[in-house]
Amino acid sequence: MTLAxxxxxxxxxxxxxxxxxxxxxxxxxxxSPNSTLPAVNVRETNDDYIIELAAPGMRKDDFKIHFQNNxxxxxxxxxxxxxxxxxxxxxxxxxxxxxxxxxxxxxxNVDSDKINASYSDGILHVKLPKREELKPKPAxxxxxx
Numbered sequence: 001m002t003l004a005x006x007x008x009x010x011x012x013x014x015x016x017x018x019x020x021x022x023x024x025x026x027x028x029x030x031x032s033p034n035s036t037l038p039a040v041n042v043r044e045t046n047d048d049y050i051i052e053l054a055a056p057g058m059r060k061d062d063f064k065i066h067f068q069n070n071x072x073x074x075x076x077x078x079x080x081x082x083x084x085x086x087x088x089x090x091x092x093x094x095x096x097x098x099x100x101x102x103x104x105x106x107x108x109n110v111d112s113d114k115i116n117a118s119y120s121d122g123i124l125h126v127k128l129p130k131r132e133e134l135k136p137k138p139a140x141x142x143x144x145x
Contacts, residue, residue, distance in 0.1 A: 037099055046136050049110065049128040051103065056122030063124060067112050072128065075100040109134055 041052040053074060055063075066073045077098040084091045105128060114129040 038101070040101060042103065047130055049105065049130070051124075051126040051128070053101065053124040053126070054122060055119075055124055058119075058122075060119040060124075063117075063119070065115075065117055065126065067110075067115055067128075070105045070107055070110070071102055072105060072115075072126065073100060073102045074124065074126070 039054045080095045117126045
């Protein structure tokens with residue numbers, strides 16, 4: 001009798017349980033089911049840097065925004081707890097989500113006292129005004145004497 005070596009094409013069930021990815025069958029290019037990182041648009045105008053962060057279902061109180069040493073940090077922590085009681089059992093579910101995004105602003109370009117933010121229709125809008133001396137100035141006509 002000859003023993004044949006068996007090679008697995010799928011990860012073993014024990015590997016999946018101990019690695020914590022029970023439902024991941026070769027989908028390593030996708031994020032974990034419960035992880036989220038909001039999509040961000042960043043653009044620059046003549047007067048401002050504008051950041052738009054997609055975060056539907058949140059409230060403006062869920063966000064924390066900090067600006068220090070030319071780094072803008074946007075973070076959120078949200079915790080929910082649901083309780084259902086029915087006859088002889090109680091079902092409790094906890095959910096916790098958080099994220100942090102940081103953006104480095106060009107050295108000394110932003111007037112940090114005038115940074116403002118608003119949240120509407122699931123989008124967090126952060127406006128970082130440029131310092132006055134860095135804004136483009138219109139062409140000035142010089143008279144010849």
